[in-house]
Amino acid sequence: MLRIACPFCGLRDHSEFAYGGDATVVYPALDAGEDAWHDAVFMRENVRGVQLETWHHVNGCRMWLIVERDTLTHEIVSVRPAHPEWANAITTETSLKGDT
Amino acid sequence: MKSRRLEQGGRIDRTKPIGFAWDGKSLNGYQGDTLASALMASGQQILGRSFKYHRPRGIMSAGVEESGALVTIGKDSGAEPNIKATTQELFEGLEGFGQNAWPSVRYDLGAFNSLFSRFFAAGFYYKTFMGPKALFGRGTGFWMFCERLIRQAAGMGKASREPDPDCYDHAHAHCDVLVVGGGPAGLSAATTAARAGLDVLLVEQDFELGGDLLNQPESANRQRKKLIADAQGQGVRVMTRTTAFGLYDHGVAGLVERVGDHLPGISQNLPRQRFWIVRSSHIILATGAIERQIAFGNNDRPGVMTASAGRSYLNRFGILPGERIVIATNNDSAYQTATELEDAGAVVSLIDARENVDSELIGLLGGSNISLRIRAAPLSVKGMRCIKALEYTTATSQGWEHGGVEDCDLLLVSGGWSPVVNLLSHLGYKPVWNREQACFVAPETDSTVFMAGSSAAIWNHEDCLISGQSVGAGVSKLLGCSVRQKKAPKAGGWVGPIKPVYEVAVKGRQLKSLVDPQHDVTTDDIRLAHREGFVSVEHLKRYTTLGMATDGGKVGNVIGLALMAEALGKDIPDVGTTTFRPPYTPVSIGALRGRNVGEHFRPLRRTPMHDWNLEHGATMTMAGLWHRPWYFAQQDEGIEQAYIREAATVRETVGLCDVTSLGKIAIQGPDATEFLNRVYTNPFAKLPIGKARYGIMLRDDGIVMDDGTTWRFSETEYFMTTTTAHAAKVMAWLEELLQTRWQDLKVHVASVSEQWAGCAVAGPKSREVLMASLDNEDVLSNENLPFMGVVETQMVGGIPCRIARISFSGELAYEVYVPSDYGVSMMGLLWGQAKIVGGCLYGLEALGALRIEKGHVTGAELDGRVTIEDAGLGKMASPNKSYIGKSLKNRPELVREDRPRLVGIKPKDRSKTFHAGAILCKQDQVSGMGEGWVTAVTHSPALGHWIGLGFIAGGHEAWKDTTAIVADPLRKEDVAVEIVSPHMFDPTGERMHV
Numbered sequence A: 001m002l003r004i005a006c007p008f009c010g011l012r013d014h015s016e017f018a019y020g021g022d023a024t025v026v027y028p029a030l031d032a033g034e035d036a037w038h039d040a041v042f043m044r045e046n047v048r049g050v051q052l053e054t055w056h057h058v059n060g061c062r063m064w065l066i067v068e069r070d071t072l073t074h075e076i077v078s079v080r081p082a083h084p085e086w087a088n089a090i091t092t093e094t095s096l097k098g099d100t
Numbered sequence B: 001m002k003s004r005r006l007e008q009g010g011r012i013d014r015t016k017p018i019g020f021a022w023d024g025k026s027l028n029g030y031q032g033d034t035l036a037s038a039l040m041a042s043g044q045q046i047l048g049r050s051f052k053y054h055r056p057r058g059i060m061s062a063g064v065e066e067s068g069a070l071v072t073i074g075k076d077s078g079a080e081p082n083i084k085a086t087t088q089e090l091f092e093g094l095e096g097f098g099q100n101a102w103p104s105v106r107y108d109l110g111a112f113n114s115l116f117s118r119f120f121a122a123g124f125y126y127k128t129f130m131g132p133k134a135l136f137g138r139g140t141g142f143w144m145f146c147e148r149l150i151r152q153a154a155g156m157g158k159a160s161r162e163p164d165p166d167c168y169d170h171a172h173a174h175c176d177v178l179v180v181g182g183g184p185a186g187l188s189a190a191t192t193a194a195r196a197g198l199d200v201l202l203v204e205q206d207f208e209l210g211g212d213l214l215n216q217p218e219s220a221n222r223q224r225k226k227l228i229a230d231a232q233g234q235g236v237r238v239m240t241r242t243t244a245f246g247l248y249d250h251g252v253a254g255l256v257e258r259v260g261d262h263l264p265g266i267s268q269n270l271p272r273q274r275f276w277i278v279r280s281s282h283i284i285l286a287t288g289a290i291e292r293q294i295a296f297g298n299n300d301r302p303g304v305m306t307a308s309a310g311r312s313y314l315n316r317f318g319i320l321p322g323e324r325i326v327i328a329t330n331n332d333s334a335y336q337t338a339t340e341l342e343d344a345g346a347v348v349s350l351i352d353a354r355e356n357v358d359s360e361l362i363g364l365l366g367g368s369n370i371s372l373r374i375r376a377a378p379l380s381v382k383g384m385r386c387i388k389a390l391e392y393t394t395a396t397s398q399g400w401e402h403g404g405v406e407d408c409d410l411l412l413v414s415g416g417w418s419p420v421v422n423l424l425s426h427l428g429y430k431p432v433w434n435r436e437q438a439c440f441v442a443p444e445t446d447s448t449v450f451m452a453g454s455s456a457a458i459w460n461h462e463d464c465l466i467s468g469q470s471v472g473a474g475v476s477k478l479l480g481c482s483v484r485q486k487k488a489p490k491a492g493g494w495v496g497p498i499k500p501v502y503e504v505a506v507k508g509r510q511l512k513s514l515v516d517p518q519h520d521v522t523t524d525d526i527r528l529a530h531r532e533g534f535v536s537v538e539h540l541k542r543y544t545t546l547g548m549a550t551d552g553g554k555v556g557n558v559i560g561l562a563l564m565a566e567a568l569g570k571d572i573p574d575v576g577t578t579t580f581r582p583p584y585t586p587v588s589i590g591a592l593r594g595r596n597v598g599e600h601f602r603p604l605r606r607t608p609m610h611d612w613n614l615e616h617g618a619t620m621t622m623a624g625l626w627h628r629p630w631y632f633a634q635q636d637e638g639i640e641q642a643y644i645r646e647a648a649t650v651r652e653t654v655g656l657c658d659v660t661s662l663g664k665i666a667i668q669g670p671d672a673t674e675f676l677n678r679v680y681t682n683p684f685a686k687l688p689i690g691k692a693r694y695g696i697m698l699r700d701d702g703i704v705m706d707d708g709t710t711w712r713f714s715e716t717e718y719f720m721t722t723t724t725a726h727a728a729k730v731m732a733w734l735e736e737l738l739q740t741r742w743q744d745l746k747v748h749v750a751s752v753s754e755q756w757a758g759c760a761v762a763g764p765k766s767r768e769v770l771m772a773s774l775d776n777e778d779v780l781s782n783e784n785l786p787f788m789g790v791v792e793t794q795m796v797g798g799i800p801c802r803i804a805r806i807s808f809s810g811e812l813a814y815e816v817y818v819p820s821d822y823g824v825s826m827m828g829l830l831w832g833q834a835k836i837v838g839g840c841l842y843g844l845e846a847l848g849a850l851r852i853e854k855g856h857v858t859g860a861e862l863d864g865r866v867t868i869e870d871a872g873l874g875k876m877a878s879p880n881k882s883y884i885g886k887s888l889k890n891r892p893e894l895v896r897e898d899r900p901r902l903v904g905i906k907p908k909d910r911s912k913t914f915h916a917g918a919i920l921c922k923q924d925q926v927s928g929m930g931e932g933w934v935t936a937v938t939h940s941p942a943l944g945h946w947i948g949l950g951f952i953a954g955g956h957e958a959w960k961d962t963t964a965i966v967a968d969p970l971r972k973e974d975v976a977v978e979i980v981s982p983h984m985f986d987p988t989g990e991r992m993h994v
């Protein structure tokens, strides 16, 4: 069992989360052509080492997270909210805490 | 073996006798005994028969590696097979039974198998039973024929077929440091870490702490007590009778705690076992080492044990395990045992395979009558049922030669020690061979898991203590505590080096030398595997089943590897290493399932009207996790009469159906419209306030994900319904899109499935019934609430509600939602009115009948393989806008004309029925996967016969005037059908627009 440090909830079992997929995929515009969509949906690197992936804290805060995980050792390097505004909010909050 | 209990000594309590039964015979032991020690003290020798050859088996060890004394504990539903008698604590009333023998372990008729043992060598099953095709047809036919006979003759204990009467718990724990093993190293590591201020949990599989100190003479007890007192004094949390059976990532360990296995009867208040998940930041493995056997002739005879086991029975259990004892060794560890056994009254002789023995060891024997032979090793055990004598060999420059025969009733063997690196292996570490100590040891580990004591091949107690302190201090430092750390001792600790001996054989002598006694794998089996090319460790294992018994290779793996290395002319590390997988020792399925059994196997979801439905005659069924009304039988109706009546009533007057389980999602925000317009295939940009729209959403790959209606309440507020089955998936999907892809959209989604209770009111009289249930009936007039209209209003008594005029049944119909707490009041109001006009309550079965008549799809049709065109809903895919899945739904395979498409199915002979799940075939080609499949079948009250929905290549136009066959090979029924449009009833939809 892996344990993922959710930025909102703390260190939790991976069974609380649902694996999303490759977090580096940039999905094309909705009206983009078949080739662009084919590549975005089906083409995946089989990474040996650190990869970025999305996880959904589905039995927790329901936030989508970007997890940096080593596929070989399961080491988790970093976890941050997928939505940049949430990520910024957390960074701000942490730095505020640091000041006091 | 003439074993007997000594007058004094040992850790048993002679003032507390315990009565137990062995194969029906009443025997006695003492508090502190294991079943094995009690049986040994009672002089029982043959405790079971082996797996394949029915060889007699007795006690071989004193621990978890036991491969001989595998017994069944308990009777009937409480029977548990393959328990190691060496780890089973004795309790009053215990009933134990020998295994794999008939009529008894002493006179076993199955033993004739051993006469044919050459037929049962490795690979016998594969070779023989993949065989004679002419006789039994294809492939494994002969195996199928023989399997039952063989399974009766071979095998281990039999599991009960009755439900498990015990209860089990799941529990969770957290700690800074998890220490596995309560011997000297584990205790000192735990104490050191706890002293540094860390939260330490120590687990020990035995029922007593002390590890190998338990096997030493009385004099060691003071040290043992001090170590335990120190640990407790520092606040170490200790769990005995608890096995860490598996290590997992990120400091997670699985434990099983045997709470009640040593207590008589089933406790009312305690679980039998607890399955623990421990989350730690660091783990220290002080798991000890297991003494190895040597392969020689009949090395599995009752009366052959490991040397350490002999010591354990003497010092811990107060038993003299034999009167004439031969101890065969290749290392230092057995010498102390020899002197202690002699002191206790046995005649002891030692044979040591080494060329010379250190004077310090010889000094140990000084003053005793122990005879020592060096350059000698065991060759073959004499005695049919139990050991009578040992034939030994002498080492010459030519190898082993016959040495002599010595009478004995017990042979203790020490072939070296294997550190228990099993748990480390679970984490993916590959053990490495240490040539000096002749054993596998842990490789370099990362900074979260550490080895201490003899599990790191450290052989003497003082060094084990220092090792524990050192590792405990090291972990404390990593966790930020400042402590002094002693230098860790190196592997080793014997005065003379071990001489690796794995097999003893003499040219020309046929011997039955066991490598893995539990699976009856012999040295010849290993060589056979080599001859036949199964030389990789992984192949060797699977071909011979070496290491695949309940001990998981603790006993035989190293010897097997060594023999394969010899056959290949290689070194052990060049042949491979052994991979241990969880569990370390067997774990009962009951512990893993805990209380998640029967109705608690998975969560149950009830609607707020659950009890109301039951009070009104509902028979319930499962829909995902939901309990939903299936049908409401009147008088002695069965399901069929009930649902046909219900469906007919809906079409004639009115019916009410609890639809609370539909997924409901609140979608709010300035960009909500844009969001929906991208998610759904059909246009939502211009959905007026006060209207609902049926929508289809696709996955990225163009396949249909879900369907449902979405209602608009204001410029920025929508209410989406999803199917029951896909509610959770759709919710997660919307969240993913908003959080990861369309981060600029200002939209908030919230699941409100639990907040609203829903009821479908369907039928020609539905408007009348619903009007009478509202505060203001005018809102429901055809003008105010046309088809697909939505309104927020109040039911009688001021109950807030949301109503949409939508229809799944094809009738004039409404879906009404109220806040969940009003669910029962809503049903009361609606049912009061519906009864007056002759309406009914209907369940899922009638709901199905009505929608099948109309050709409306559900989860049965939208199974993740179906495109919007396949479902006959192609006109809902807008050509004028972009949406998820638009590009990929046009892939060539997804737009082929001959794809299976949704159709209606009617039997040619209208009196016939057929079944969902059957395949649709061409009339003259009932074979293979056919042309399509049936997804749903019902009796249609409107049409007066059975109908179905399904998918068939090309759709109904392609099958005009062509008969198809519903082929049901399982039920052996083929029914001729006509393929029609899925819209079998009121295809123009007049009824719902009135």
Ligand SMILES: [Zn+2]
Binding pocket: A006, A007, A008, A009, A010, A057, A060, A061, A062, A063
């Ligand atoms: Zn969270």
